[in-house]
Amino acid sequence: MGAELNSEWEPRLLGLLCKWCSYGGADLAGTSRKKYPPNIRIVKLPCSGRVDPLFILKALHLGFDGVLVSGCHPGECHYQTGNFRARRRVAITKKFLEYMGIEPERIQASWISASEAGKFVEVVTEVTEGLRTIGPNQLFDEQRR
Amino acid sequence: MNSDGRMQQRLRHEAGALLEQDKVDRIIGFEPGSLKFTTTPLITKIKDDLDRLVINPFIVNNLAVFLPGLKGRIAIVSKGCDSRSIVSLIQDNKVSRDDLVIIGIPCPGMIDLRKVEKLTGKDRDEMDDIIREGDKVVIREGIRDEGYGITPDPYPLTLEVSDVLFDNCLACEFPTPQDYDILLGEPVASRQSAAGESVESQESRVESRGEGDSRAKRLQSEASSERSVSGLQTINYRLLTRQQRWGFWRKEFRRCIRCYACRNICPSCFCKRCFVEESEPQWLMPVPRWQENLMFQVIRNIHLAGRCTDCGECERSCPMNIPLRSLTMEMYNLVGELFNFKAGMDKDAPPLMTHYEQEEAEDLIR
Amino acid sequence: MGIKKIAKKDIGNLLHQWGKDYTILVPSTEGDTALTVHGSRFTVHGLWDGSDVNLDWHRNTVKPPKSNFLPPMEEMFRFQKGKEGHSIELPQEERRQLIFGIRPCDARSLRLLDMIFTDVYQDPYYLPKRNSAVLVGLVCLRPYDSCFCTSLGISPGGSDDVDLLLTDIGDEFLIEEISDKGKRLMELTAGLEDATEDDITKASEAKEKAYGKVTRKIDTQHLKDKLLSSFEDETYWEKVAAKCIGCGICTFLCPTCYCFDITDEKVKKQGARFRCWDSCAFSLYTKMPMENPREEKWQRVRQKVCHKFEFYPMSFDVIACTGCGRCIRLCPVNWDICQTLEGIRDRGGDHQ
Numbered sequence: 001m002g003a004e005l006n007s008e009w010e011p012r013l014l015g016l017l018c019k020w021c022s023y024g025g026a027d028l029a030g031t032s033r034k035k036y037p038p039n040i041r042i043v044k045l046p047c048s049g050r051v052d053p054l055f056i057l058k059a060l061h062l063g064f065d066g067v068l069v070s071g072c073h074p075g076e077c078h079y080q081t082g083n084f085r086a087r088r089r090v091a092i093t094k095k096f097l098e099y100m101g102i103e104p105e106r107i108q109a110s111w112i113s114a115s116e117a118g119k120f121v122e123v124v125t126e127v128t129e130g131l132r133t134i135g136p137n138q139l140f141d142e143q144r145r
Numbered sequence: 146m147n148s149d150g151r152m153q154q155r156l157r158h159e160a161g162a163l164l165e166q167d168k169v170d171r172i173i174g175f176e177p178g179s180l181k182f183t184t185t186p187l188i189t190k191i192k193d194d195l196d197r198l199v200i201n202p203f204i205v206n207n208l209a210v211f212l213p214g215l216k217g218r219i220a221i222v223s224k225g226c227d228s229r230s231i232v233s234l235i236q237d238n239k240v241s242r243d244d245l246v247i248i249g250i251p252c253p254g255m256i257d258l259r260k261v262e263k264l265t266g267k268d269r270d271e272m273d274d275i276i277r278e279g280d281k282v283v284i285r286e287g288i289r290d291e292g293y294g295i296t297p298d299p300y301p302l303t304l305e306v307s308d309v310l311f312d313n314c315l316a317c318e319f320p321t322p323q324d325y326d327i328l329l330g331e332p333v334a335s336r337q338s339a340a341g342e343s344v345e346s347q348e349s350r351v352e353s354r355g356e357g358d359s360r361a362k363r364l365q366s367e368a369s370s371e372r373s374v375s376g377l378q379t380i381n382y383r384l385l386t387r388q389q390r391w392g393f394w395r396k397e398f399r400r401c402i403r404c405y406a407c408r409n410i411c412p413s414c415f416c417k418r419c420f421v422e423e424s425e426p427q428w429l430m431p432v433p434r435w436q437e438n439l440m441f442q443v444i445r446n447i448h449l450a451g452r453c454t455d456c457g458e459c460e461r462s463c464p465m466n467i468p469l470r471s472l473t474m475e476m477y478n479l480v481g482e483l484f485n486f487k488a489g490m491d492k493d494a495p496p497l498m499t500h501y502e503q504e505e506a507e508d509l510i511r
Numbered sequence: 512m513g514i515k516k517i518a519k520k521d522i523g524n525l526l527h528q529w530g531k532d533y534t535i536l537v538p539s540t541e542g543d544t545a546l547t548v549h550g551s552r553f554t555v556h557g558l559w560d561g562s563d564v565n566l567d568w569h570r571n572t573v574k575p576p577k578s579n580f581l582p583p584m585e586e587m588f589r590f591q592k593g594k595e596g597h598s599i600e601l602p603q604e605e606r607r608q609l610i611f612g613i614r615p616c617d618a619r620s621l622r623l624l625d626m627i628f629t630d631v632y633q634d635p636y637y638l639p640k641r642n643s644a645v646l647v648g649l650v651c652l653r654p655y656d657s658c659f660c661t662s663l664g665i666s667p668g669g670s671d672d673v674d675l676l677l678t679d680i681g682d683e684f685l686i687e688e689i690s691d692k693g694k695r696l697m698e699l700t701a702g703l704e705d706a707t708e709d710d711i712t713k714a715s716e717a718k719e720k721a722y723g724k725v726t727r728k729i730d731t732q733h734l735k736d737k738l739l740s741s742f743e744d745e746t747y748w749e750k751v752a753a754k755c756i757g758c759g760i761c762t763f764l765c766p767t768c769y770c771f772d773i774t775d776e777k778v779k780k781q782g783a784r785f786r787c788w789d790s791c792a793f794s795l796y797t798k799m800p801m802e803n804p805r806e807e808k809w810q811r812v813r814q815k816v817c818h819k820f821e822f823y824p825m826s827f828d829v830i831a832c833t834g835c836g837r838c839i840r841l842c843p844v845n846w847d848i849c850q851t852l853e854g855i856r857d858r859g860g861d862h863q
Contacts, residue, residue, distance in 0.1 A: 053443075054428055054444050057440055057443055058440075074503065074507075075503075081501060084503075085498065085499075087501065087505070087507075087510065088501060088505075090510075091483050091505075091506035092450050092476065092479055092483065094509055095479050095509075096443070096446065096447065096472075096479060097443070098387075099472075100390060100394055100443065101385075101388065101389070101391025101393070101394065102387075103387065108511060109510045109511065110511045123511060127511075139391060178845035179849070179850060180656060180657055180839065180840060181656065183845045184845070185754060185844055185846070185847075186753075186844055187754075188754055206843070211753075211754075268570065268655075270655055402574070402759075402763050402764075402788070403583075403759070404759035404760045404764075404790075405759055406759070406843055409757050409758040410758065410843050410844075418795075422795050430774060430785070431772055431787055431789075432776075433583045434584065458843070461843070464573055464760050464841045465541075465573070466554070
């Protein structure tokens, strides 16, 4: 795939993080001087329940190689139910796009609390490595065939 | 008189009574269309118009699409899938059940003219008659155009009804309306098993909770039989690789002209302003590029999760013949498998995306 | 005027010859593997791939030929912001197009579009394509039941608006030179036979027969005035519009509808300006510059009808409809413009 052809390519991952938990987790990872791949670009959301499948698809359209949605653990949502709703949305988005031919690895979700800096590092590292394996997102590139 | 004829007679009578007794302000039904083998929606307050109401194998439209735009008390003619769309609209608070009189038609399935054209080699306007007689469909005499292109075929031609019904009718789980005030005939059984899908996969679809084995089973059973996507392409979609699948849609959506017929004909697409037309922020360019066309359809399908009742109207309306039902059907199955949800079955149930269970779809979360 | 003929099997050779000077566009399926699209095998006049062209089954395309001159989407220019401000790159001039197998009604539609694109300004995108194009017409032997071209002064065998006209006479096509452009093209074409008297008779019989096959009629007499007087009749238009779902099929696929929208796309410091089809059937039409003056659906339906049968006649003294019937047969709810016009004629009240 393109990854081998272009050694300079680095996966770009969009993180859609809930400000009450995962964003704090990312913060803590930083202040604890834990190392995580710089491939993630983070958007702070008020809740994972704010995630619209359109954000995910648009990110892929703009050329992000993957999207990570992250919110509070089930039962810990600041607004009670936001993460449950996000779970339904992400689930259908991931499955539906898989049916259409998008690699499911590109759409990831995780529950990370504000204290789980370690988990944040772990997830971002894993997801980034996963994206490295499947290669760059060329889904929306114009191809002459 | 066949069963359509009897139902039609009763429909005119019932509709007339409803207007006369001032139980409703309006009737929504079907009247004969201006072209052969077509019908057209009839939306009227006038009693004399009701003599034009028809029931035949071509009453394809899902009339529920008109409900959100109309005020007052309405009597609506409704097939199985339409009734589920109505229920879904009630769930979304788009209409009130109290304002509706649902006139239910136990639906034996609608005839897909494209299939008839394909099988007979004649176009719609070159056929004289298409008559359903039980499990057979009889096509009468096409126009013979001597010396020009068409070889005279042995007409009348008798076809199996299962060869000419719409794919969604063949796969229909609930041909009899789920909710009705008046039912015009005897309830009919599901045609599903005639759709060429194994009974096992159907059961697993209905019974499955969450992901797990049943989905794998379904994929397997679908992969094992040659399967037509939407009656148009005989391709085995499930056997395609991921790249091939994406390539398939890339090619299909190149044709899209963004007329939005799929959206406007859909009862579940009731937004006053569609995301695709938002300009601040402009999520999608209005230009009909395949990228934007595809994204529009993906998001539309996600918005339809738990609302789509597989009425097949989007695909039928598409002037560019894009096999949209392949997508709607996948979403329909997905919400069944992931959340054990079926659209339009219970008017008191909350809409799919406003609801959740404590434990579900966790295997998709890392 | 020279009348030639060519065997159907030699059409490929003919197109190869013409392909040296022109981009050849033939009725094509645009990647659609389906047999029929609402009664048509072909969705559009698309790029000829060099294979055999079999028009035996040819009924009119789904997309009208306006899509070859006013494409659904067109890049007007690209722009780039550099140190010295913006720079603009215009699209490259395209090769001349040869539209093969265009129907007489569709050929007329281009003439109607010319009026608008040369009226208050000379459209720099439409006109070059249009002026350089050659239209090779094909007599329409199998009109649809939704066709009503004869009511609008067009004949399925009409040659008024094409450069060359082909008629199917069995195993061969009769080729008639119509315009000077067509004549020049023919002069450069080798391998044609002269048509015999017999061929010519066959062709004219076929045309006559085709004319008779268009059975749908509309009465255009005084239509403009009747529409004018019906303009405020909200009850009538609401009734007519009730079943319209407000999609863009009838306008996008109308050969004479020309509305377009212009949008810029900018990513970082560069981008492009596009124009793409727009439709008065959409509630968001003209929302960008101001408000849509036609807020209600019935007003938008009225606009579509009046534009073609009232406003166009006022401005250009011609009805902007060719009777191709696309809006009727492609409509998902079978909204029928002929019925609407009939209703206008029969509408009681303020006219004699």
